[in-house]
Amino acid sequence: MSDWNAWLGRSERRGDDIVHSPAVRLAATLGDLTTSYHPDTATLPPLWHWLYFLDATPRADIGLDGHAAKGGFLPPIPLPRRMYAGGRFTFPGRLTFGAVAERVSTVASLAEKTGRTGPLAFVTVRHEVSQGGVLAVTEEHDIVYREAAQPGAPPAPASRAERPVEAEETVAPDEVMLFRFSALTFNGHRIHYDHPYVTGVEGYPGLIVHGPLIAMLLFEYARRSQGGRDVAAFSFRAASPLFCGTPLRLVRTAGPEAAPVFEARAEDERLVMTATVTFA
Ligand SMILES: CC(C)(COP(=O)(O)OP(=O)(O)OC[C@H]1O[C@@H](n2cnc3c(N)ncnc32)[C@H](O)[C@@H]1OP(=O)(O)O)[C@@H](O)C(=O)NCCC(=O)NCCSC(=O)C[C@](C)(O)C(=O)O
Structure with a gap:
């Protein structure tokens, strides 16, 4: 990890116009x-800032997995399989349509761990989004890198959802979504989107639904x-992958916590994601 510590504190700044068109398309996508x-x-x-400040990496600088090759803003961690592990957000303000906003991103922490699935490396990037000098969103984005798929390895052990259910809805994210x-x-x-890649190279059984989705x-x-x-x-933690075409249960749990806990579950009670919402 010591070589990568040079990336700690690395920062980049991007501006973007907060225009309606991407929001119209996201609204259509979610229906x-x-x-x-x-x-x-x-x-x-809130959260729709994910539609702006997007990375426009030139084709020549794309890595095997389709992301920007590591070693630029993110450290050159050798573990190859990248996933979205989680995020924590505050929304002190709102971004207004029709004006420019700015996002400042900083590599906030790096950690190597050993999990049930093998070696893991976590990178947390902190984003601050503001408009006219007024802070609107803070975000901590946890990225995890896993080792290469081992041929014939059994499926990763998955956590089970255990909280009592108060209410729920089912959706089935498909290829179009x-x-x-x-x-x-x-x-x-x-x-x-690349079925031969995700199954043959990364060793997952199907297309993976985006953590942010x-x-x-x-x-x-x-x-x-x-x-x-x-x-x-708002905060969330991705517990296990969801594969395209599989029904996803959106669950409001009945817990003692002050801030309600929501869970995404697979049909078989496998925990996919846990989220906590603090209402204003
Ligand atoms: C992350 C995996 C591999 C760890 O799985 P594991 O079973 O090996 O880990 P563990 O044994 O449960 O835990 C080991 C250590 O890691 C920590 N840990 C464990 N999980 C997390 C987490 N989520 N966030 C933060 N920390 C975590 C955990 O707390 C523990 O730390 P400790 O030793 O200090 O106690 C496993 O939980 C998993 O597969 N999660 C689902 C990931 C996923 O499906 N993400 C969404 C799809 S990928 C995506 O959208 C991509 C995108 C948008 O294109 C893009 O590139 O950004």
């Missing part, structure tokens, strides 16, 4: 799974289930 966006609304819904979400976030990661489905479900209530903070 009745969102009630957050209306064409006459003045502000961008995955393709549109990749396009909207300009995410070239091949695990979401599942997080957004949970977030939108949480807001809808509370009559569109405003959200002050």
